[in-house]
Amino acid sequence: MTIYLIRHCEAEGNITRRAHGHFDGKPTPNGLRQCQALAKRFDGIHLDAVYASHLTRANVTASYLAAPRGLNVIIDPRFAEIGLGVWEDRSWGEVARDYPQEWDLFSKEPWNFSIESGESYRQVADRFMAGLREMAATYNHSEVIALVSHSLALRCAVGRILDVPFEQPDGLSHCDNTGVTTINVSEDGALNIEKYACNTHLGELSTQAKLKRPLLDSHEINRAWAALRFDRAVDDMDTAIKLWHEVDCAVHRVGGLCPIETIHEELTTKPSYIARTAENEPIGIVVINLDKSAAENGAHISVLGVTEAQRGRSVGVQLIGQAMSVARKHGRSKLTLSVTQSNEHALALYRKMGFIVAYEFEQHGYQKYRMELML
Numbered sequence: 001m002t003i004y005l006i007r008h009c010e011a012e013g014n015i016t017r018r019a020h021g022h023f024d025g026k027p028t029p030n031g032l033r034q035c036q037a038l039a040k041r042f043d044g045i046h047l048d049a050v051y052a053s054h055l056t057r058a059n060v061t062a063s064y065l066a067a068p069r070g071l072n073v074i075i076d077p078r079f080a081e082i083g084l085g086v087w088e089d090r091s092w093g094e095v096a097r098d099y100p101q102e103w104d105l106f107s108k109e110p111w112n113f114s115i116e117s118g119e120s121y122r123q124v125a126d127r128f129m130a131g132l133r134e135m136a137a138t139y140n141h142s143e144v145i146a147l148v149s150h151s152l153a154l155r156c157a158v159g160r161i162l163d164v165p166f167e168q169p170d171g172l173s174h175c176d177n178t179g180v181t182t183i184n185v186s187e188d189g190a191l192n193i194e195k196y197a198c199n200t201h202l203g204e205l206s207t208q209a210k211l212k213r214p215l216l217d218s219h220e221i222n223r224a225w226a227a228l229r230f231d232r233a234v235d236d237m238d239t240a241i242k243l244w245h246e247v248d249c250a251v252h253r254v255g256g257l258c259p260i261e262t263i264h265e266e267l268t269t270k271p272s273y274i275a276r277t278a279e280n281e282p283i284g285i286v287v288i289n290l291d292k293s294a295a296e297n298g299a300h301i302s303v304l305g306v307t308e309a310q311r312g313r314s315v316g317v318q319l320i321g322q323a324m325s326v327a328r329k330h331g332r333s334k335l336t337l338s339v340t341q342s343n344e345h346a347l348a349l350y351r352k353m354g355f356i357v358a359y360e361f362e363q364h365g366y367q368k369y370r371m372e373l374m375l
C-alpha cells in the first residue's frame with residue numbers, strides 16, 4: 001500500500017505570519033494555484049481514497065485530488081494541525097513577545113512545549129499515528145491513499161515513523177505547502193518513508209522559496225520575514241500620526257496632509273494598530289473602520305501604510321492579516337477598501353491576499369477600485 005502524505009496548500013496564516021493551528025484560515029490565491037499544480041502532479045496516478053483533516057486549507061487541497069476521481073474527501077480530525085490554544089490567530093511576533101518561555105520551547109525544545117488550551121507535540125503524534133495505523137489496516141496491500149494534513153502534524157508523524165528521536169522533530173525540515181511525502185506500507189504493516197516533502201511540482205509557486213529562508217534554519221527567520229507585533233496606535237499617538245502622514249504623502253491626498261485633530265479622532269474611535277519589529281521599530285499602520293461597510297457586514301481598511309524603507313518585505317501582508325483578525329473578532333464576514341487604480345504595489349498586494357474588485361468609482365479626479373475580501 002502507498003500513502004501520500006501531503007501538506008495543505010498555502011493558507012492565509014502562512015503569509016500573514018499568524019499562529020494558525022486549529023484556527024480555520026482560508027487558502028490564498030497562490031495556494032489554489034498550488035492545488036492545481038498538485039493535481040497535475042497526480043495526473044495518471046490511481047487513488048483509492050483521499051483523506052484530510054477537518055480544516056478548510058486541508059480539505060480544499062484534498063478536493064483537487066478527490067473530485068477528478070469521483071471520490072469524496074474523507075474527513076478525519078486526527079490529522080489536524082497542532083492546537084495552539086491561546087496563541088491561535090495571534091501574530092508570531094506577538095506570541096514571541098508575550099510568551100517568551102513557551103516560545104523558546106516551541107522553537108527549540110518542542111517535546112517540552114505546552115500552551116494553555118493547546119496540544120503537545122506528543123499528543124499530536126499519538127492521534128495522527130492512530131489514524132494512520134487504522135488506515136493501514138483498513139485498505140489492502142495494492143491500494144493507494146492520499147492524506148492531506150499540516151506542517152507540524154506531518155513532522156510529528158514522520159518523526160515517529162523514521163524513529164528520529166522524538167526530542168528532535170526539528171531535525172526534519174519544514175515541508176513546503178502541497179509538498180508530498182511517500183510512504184510505503186509493507187504487508188506486515190511496517191511504514192517506510194520513500195520520499196520526504198517533495199515539492200518539485202511547485203516551481204515559482206513555492207511558498208518556501210518566497211519565504212527566502214533555507215528550509216532548515218527555522219529559528220533564524222530572515223529579517224524580511226520576521227513576524228511583527230501590533231500595538232494599539234492610540235498608545236503611541238505621535239508615532240501613529242507620523243506613520244499616517246507618511247501614507248498621506250505616498251498616496252497623494254487632495255488638500256494635503258490629514259489634520260492632526262482628525263487623525264486623533266480617528267485613532268481614538270477606530271481599531272488602529274502600529275506594526276513593530278521585534279526591536280520595537282514602528283514600520284507600519286492600519287486603521288479599521290467598523291462603520292463604513294457595516295451594512296454589508298464588513299469592516300473597511302481606511303488607512304494602510306508601511307515606512308518607505310520597509311516596503312516589499314511582507315509588512316503590508318501582515319498588516320492586512322491584523323485587519324482580518326480584528327474584523328472577524330467583530331463578527332464581520334468581509335474586509336473592504338478603496339485604492340487608486342494607479343497604485344500598482346497596493347493593488348498587487350490586495351490581489352495576492354485574494355481581494356477582488358467590487359466596483360470602480362471616481363473620487364477627487366482619481367479613478368479608484370472598491371475591493372473586498374470574504375473572510
Ligand SMILES: CC(C)(COP(=O)(O)OP(=O)(O)OC[C@H]1O[C@@H](n2cnc3c(N)ncnc32)[C@H](O)[C@@H]1OP(=O)(O)O)[C@@H](O)C(=O)NCCC(=O)NCCS
Nearest residue numbers: 250304305306311312313314315316317339345346348349
Ligand atoms: C502598498 C503597501 C502598503 C504595501 O506594503 P508592503 O509591505 O510594501 O507590501 P508587501 O511586502 O507585504 O507585499 C506583498 C505583495 O505586494 C506586492 N508588492 C509590494 N511591493 C511591491 C513592489 N515594490 N513591487 C512589486 N510588487 C510589490 C507584491 O505582490 C508582494 O507580494 P510578493 O512579495 O509575493 O511579490 C506599501 O507599499 C505602502 O505603504 N505604500 C504607500 C501607501 C499606500 O499606497 N497605501 C495603500 C493605500 S490603498
